[in-house]
Amino acid sequence: MSAGVELDHITVRFGQFTAVDDATLDIRGGEFFSFLGPSGCGKTTILRTVSGFLDPSQGKVRIGGQDMAGIGPNKRPTALIFQNLALFPLMTVADNITYGLRVRGVSKEERRKRAGELLDLIALPGQGDKLVSELSGGQKQRVAIARALAVQPKVLLLDEPLSALDLKLRQHMRNELRAIQQQVGITFIYITHDQGEALTMSDRIAVMSDGVIQQVADGKTVYDHPDTPFVASFVGENNPFAGKVVSADGEHAAIETAHGVLRGRNDRKLKAGDRAILFVRPESFRLGAGASDATIVSETLSSAFEGNATHVFLKGSTKKDITVTVARHGSHRIPAQGEAAAIHFDPSMGVVLPEGKMARE
Amino acid sequence: MSSRLFVFLVPLVVIAIFWFMARAEKGKHHDPTHKGFFERNGTALGIVFIALVAFWTLFLVTLPYLYMVVESFHPKLPPAQRGGPTDVLTIAQYKSFFINPVDNEINTTHIWAFVFSIITSVLVTAVNFAICYPLAYYMAQAGTAQKVRLIMLALIVPYWVNEILRAFSLRLLLASKGLINQALMGLGITSTPIDFLSINVGLYVGLSYAYLLVMIFPLYNAIESLDKNQIEAARDLGAPWWKIHRDVVIPYAKPGIASGCTMVFMLAAGSLAAPQFLGGPSTLWFTSIVYDFFFQAFNWPRGAAYAFILLTACIAFVLLMLRMFKVSLGETIK
Amino acid sequence: MSSKLVMKAMIGFYIALFFLYLFGPLAVMSVTAFNTPSYPQAIPFEGFTLDWFVKLWNHRAMMEGLKNSIIIGLGVVAVSVPVGLAAAIIMNQIYHRARSTFYLVTVSPVLTPGVIIGISTVIFWKDMMGMTDVTKAWFYKGIILAILGQSSFVAAYALLIIMARLQRFDRAQEEAALDLGASHPQVFWHILLPFLKPAMISAGVIAFLSSFENYNTTTFAILADKTLVTVLAGEVRQGTTPALSALAVIIIGLSLLGAIIYEVMKRREEAQAERSKENAKIAERSDLGEAGPAGLK
Numbered sequence: 001m002s003a004g005v006e007l008d009h010i011t012v013r014f015g016q017f018t019a020v021d022d023a024t025l026d027i028r029g030g031e032f033f034s035f036l037g038p039s040g041c042g043k044t045t046i047l048r049t050v051s052g053f054l055d056p057s058q059g060k061v062r063i064g065g066q067d068m069a070g071i072g073p074n075k076r077p078t079a080l081i082f083q084n085l086a087l088f089p090l091m092t093v094a095d096n097i098t099y100g101l102r103v104r105g106v107s108k109e110e111r112r113k114r115a116g117e118l119l120d121l122i123a124l125p126g127q128g129d130k131l132v133s134e135l136s137g138g139q140k141q142r143v144a145i146a147r148a149l150a151v152q153p154k155v156l157l158l159d160e161p162l163s164a165l166d167l168k169l170r171q172h173m174r175n176e177l178r179a180i181q182q183q184v185g186i187t188f189i190y191i192t193h194d195q196g197e198a199l200t201m202s203d204r205i206a207v208m209s210d211g212v213i214q215q216v217a218d219g220k221t222v223y224d225h226p227d228t229p230f231v232a233s234f235v236g237e238n239n240p241f242a243g244k245v246v247s248a249d250g251e252h253a254a255i256e257t258a259h260g261v262l263r264g265r266n267d268r269k270l271k272a273g274d275r276a277i278l279f280v281r282p283e284s285f286r287l288g289a290g291a292s293d294a295t296i297v298s299e300t301l302s303s304a305f306e307g308n309a310t311h312v313f314l315k316g317s318t319k320k321d322i323t324v325t326v327a328r329h330g331s332h333r334i335p336a337q338g339e340a341a342a343i344h345f346d347p348s349m350g351v352v353l354p355e356g357k358m359a360r361e
Numbered sequence: 362m363s364s365r366l367f368v369f370l371v372p373l374v375v376i377a378i379f380w381f382m383a384r385a386e387k388g389k390h391h392d393p394t395h396k397g398f399f400e401r402n403g404t405a406l407g408i409v410f411i412a413l414v415a416f417w418t419l420f421l422v423t424l425p426y427l428y429m430v431v432e433s434f435h436p437k438l439p440p441a442q443r444g445g446p447t448d449v450l451t452i453a454q455y456k457s458f459f460i461n462p463v464d465n466e467i468n469t470t471h472i473w474a475f476v477f478s479i480i481t482s483v484l485v486t487a488v489n490f491a492i493c494y495p496l497a498y499y500m501a502q503a504g505t506a507q508k509v510r511l512i513m514l515a516l517i518v519p520y521w522v523n524e525i526l527r528a529f530s531l532r533l534l535l536a537s538k539g540l541i542n543q544a545l546m547g548l549g550i551t552s553t554p555i556d557f558l559s560i561n562v563g564l565y566v567g568l569s570y571a572y573l574l575v576m577i578f579p580l581y582n583a584i585e586s587l588d589k590n591q592i593e594a595a596r597d598l599g600a601p602w603w604k605i606h607r608d609v610v611i612p613y614a615k616p617g618i619a620s621g622c623t624m625v626f627m628l629a630a631g632s633l634a635a636p637q638f639l640g641g642p643s644t645l646w647f648t649s650i651v652y653d654f655f656f657q658a659f660n661w662p663r664g665a666a667y668a669f670i671l672l673t674a675c676i677a678f679v680l681l682m683l684r685m686f687k688v689s690l691g692e693t694i695k
Numbered sequence: 696m697s698s699k700l701v702m703k704a705m706i707g708f709y710i711a712l713f714f715l716y717l718f719g720p721l722a723v724m725s726v727t728a729f730n731t732p733s734y735p736q737a738i739p740f741e742g743f744t745l746d747w748f749v750k751l752w753n754h755r756a757m758m759e760g761l762k763n764s765i766i767i768g769l770g771v772v773a774v775s776v777p778v779g780l781a782a783a784i785i786m787n788q789i790y791h792r793a794r795s796t797f798y799l800v801t802v803s804p805v806l807t808p809g810v811i812i813g814i815s816t817v818i819f820w821k822d823m824m825g826m827t828d829v830t831k832a833w834f835y836k837g838i839i840l841a842i843l844g845q846s847s848f849v850a851a852y853a854l855l856i857i858m859a860r861l862q863r864f865d866r867a868q869e870e871a872a873l874d875l876g877a878s879h880p881q882v883f884w885h886i887l888l889p890f891l892k893p894a895m896i897s898a899g900v901i902a903f904l905s906s907f908e909n910y911n912t913t914t915f916a917i918l919a920d921k922t923l924v925t926v927l928a929g930e931v932r933q934g935t936t937p938a939l940s941a942l943a944v945i946i947i948g949l950s951l952l953g954a955i956i957y958e959v960m961k962r963r964e965e966a967q968a969e970r971s972k973e974n975a976k977i978a979e980r981s982d983l984g985e986a987g988p989a990g991l992k
Contacts, residue, residue, distance in 0.1 A: 053870060073873045080874045086867035090889045100875035133971040136978035151875055379793050398788060403879035413781040418800050421847035425815035432818050496713055514954050519717055521950035523908040525927045526943045530720035533735055540723055540737055631808020633911045638931050648810050668811045
């Protein structure tokens with residue numbers, strides 16, 4: 001059984017500080033949904049509001065259509081996997097897993113049976129009598145998931161649960177989480193600052209910054225059609241070219257930048273005179289000159305060979321260099337350091353967005 | 362009795378003020394993470410917690426103190442006349458500390474006893490600091506973990522022997538027939554036994570001996586958290602050992618020093634066992650005077666007044682220490 | 696090099712001197728417990744005897760005092776540990792501005808001379824219990840007053856000990872239990888209390904020992920009753936007998952026994968923690984797909 005989660009104009013304030021600003025969102029039942037954003041963007045606040053640890057200052061949370069106002073965390077059909085897992089160190093693995101059943105008054109025998117089933121599900125058969133301190137990081141992770149699933153929640157909330165693991169294990173756990181989600185079929189709401197996690201696992205992603213939801217879409221759309229400069233610069237590598245729109249039609253806009261007039265898609269329907277930023281991804285550039293409104297000429301600073309591709313860095317108009325990723329196939333000569341190089345791109349691979357805040361600056 | 366009503370009203374008014382302050386604060390800063398006390402603990406447990414703490418803070422701490430203060434402003438009366446027309450508020454008990462009501466002379470005996478107690482306690486505190494600092498430093502910075510644990514046990518075990526027996530053991534050593542006099546006479550240093558107890562050597566040693574542990578643990582805790590690299594760095598820079606202590610260790614360990622000194626002073630100034638069993642026959646210790654007012658003169662109001670004078674002196678000393686070391690009370694008691 | 700050696704020798708000498716100061720008097724007293732003369736003397740050792748232990752056993756007042764001391768000790772544990780626990784929890788949750796005042800009130804008994812606590816306890820409870828004849832007859836007793844008086848500062852010790860552990864409590868544990876459907880009382884009994892248990896046991900031991908040893912407060916609060924310590928005080932005031940040394944020997948023996956038990960328990964606990972860590976390491980290796988013992992299964 002799964003349930004959808006609706007956020008209806010949620011605002012959360014801590015004193016003067018607004019952690020979440022008017023978030024409205026509809027998460028479908030059975031969906032793997034991620035909130036992606038840098039730390040402090042408000043994603044954890046949203047999670048805590050859904051799980052009932054925080055009351056929103058304004059707005060409503062509905063789970064399966066039911067308003068959650070006044071319903072405490074222990075009465076909601078949600079289960080939360082904490083960032084530090086919050087396993088109970090003084091209980092055995094089996095007692096941890098069946099704690100939710102214990103407080104519901106389930107008999108001891110029934111609990112033992114359920115513990116056995118869940119231990120099988122997480123591939124830790126017969127390890128119920130161990131202490132939590134005897135488990136590896138990955139095993140703890142799985143115990144935390146089993147503990148949450150034991151209460152048969154309609155929505156599972158995950159607060160950066162993989163952040164404590166090392167890289168290799170993290171990649172393995174991504175596949176495992178996705179598999180578990182498909183197996184149990186309930187709604188997963190996943191919080192992360194790691195775009196790789198969000199892109200690989202999620203059906204849809206909400207990108208957040210400064211308490212505001214910037215965009216809600218599937219991973220491919222977020223990457224290819226970002227709505228705001230923040231999304232464009234936060235998800236994946238991107239080269240920004242700021243300027244003023246000189247001409248625009250329904251499909252494309254041309255903007256005057258430090259590198260001349262350049263053209264890109266006009267997804268946000270900008271008009272001439274608007275201040276704007278053109279984003280072109282490193283892999284969208286090709287070496288050599290092309291159409292005049294899609295060509296940049298600049299000095300080569302350096303290049304880095306990375307096996308399947310080579311990154312070439314050209315001098316940009318701001319402090320940030322222009323990054324060009326040259327795929328291995330193709331017979332391009334990599335420009336030498338100090339040499340003036342021309343690069344071009346397909347204007348349908350560049351996007352012109354209204355001026356706004358960018359990530360990591 | 363109206364004073365009883367007054368005593369009960371004071372804490373209630375204070376609690377009420379805090380209640381309203383908390384309410385006002387809650388209204389001003391809305392914080393969605395903050396759950397109400399009863400919401401967080403459940404109603405039943407919340408009530409039990411508050412009842413327990415209220416019983417403690419009111420009936421075991423605040424009200425007895427206030428009662429003692431009120432008692433000290435009463436005249437000494439036989440039980441039948443209490444609450445009668447002669448039971449008026451008076452500062453006679455405090456006056457009697459300065460001017461002896463019997464002969465109207467300045468009460469030099471009691472004033473001297475007070476000054477002697479305070480000065481002795483300060484000296485004992487200083488001596489204990491000097492004795493304990495090197496060991497605390499050794500334990501915290503130089504000793505291996507195993508050695509430290511052994512020393513720790515060796516320190517704690519003697520303190521499970523109570524104060525009276527410890528005083529008794531010192532008396533056996535220092536008495537005129539005691540081991541030390543035997544040794545001194547055996548070595549021919551003195552021909553007649555030295556009466557260590559009547560010249561107060563017993564008292565000084567007893568006070569210092571009783572509160573060694575109280576000094577050493579706060580010092581150890583404070584020095585222990587000092588990064589060893591800081592001392593190494595100072596040594597690399599060529600600082601001599603005494604400069605390292607003066608400029609690095611002691612400033613860092615300030616809260617621990619303040620804590621140890623405060624505790625030793627308080628315990629010494631309020632001690633009863635050492636002066637009773639190790640003090641000379643003519644030595645008047647201030648707490649012993651208070652004790653006698655209760656058990657021999659049956660003058661409770663005057664005893665209460667003297668106790669309050671002692672308490673005030675102790676509070677003044679604590680505040681002075683805190684000011685001197687520039688630490689807060691919270692850092693001192695841990 | 697030689698200056699380092701001199702330094703080391705000096706440190707060794709100082710530590711030896713320190714522990715001579717600490718143990719010397721107790722050692723001398725212990726010897727007197729086994730020596731025959733009725734004045735407690737260590738030298739000359741005139742003959743070995745256990746008579747003083749028999750005398751101690753037959754000392755009626757002292758045995759009665761011991762019984763009272765144990766009752767009072769248990770009473771103080773029963774009052775001060777729950778009070779300390781409740782105070783620690785309230786301290787942790789109360790508004791910042793009230794916290795410092797609350798702290799001041801609760802730790803003030805630690806900084807108050809014991810005689811003052813004893814005096815104020817007697818004055819206050821005499822008036823409280825004197826209000827009706829029933830309370831006066833049933834509750835105005837030395838044992839009860841001693842429990843109340845000692846608890847006022849022992850509860851502060853308990854508060855400080857429990858508070859230290861409570862500050863290390865991970866709020867996420869509480870939230871995890873709530874999230875799994877536990878009620879607030881269930882969180883308290885299942886999660887918080889087991890976490891605080893070690894601190895509460897330490898607080899209980901400290902409470903009992905502080906109560907058992909206390910003289911300054913008890914000598915006032917005990918009224919006409921007696922405890923072991925007040926009987927001892929009376930004995931020491933009257934004179935000296937090796938029976939007191941015998942008592943000290945027993946107490947020292949019990950302390951050593953306690954210390955050894957504590958050490959053994961601590962070592963066992965450490966070995967257990969070490970084993971868990973070892974197992975976790977093995978599990979970690981098999982997680983990463985390397986051949987470890989767990990991976991063989």
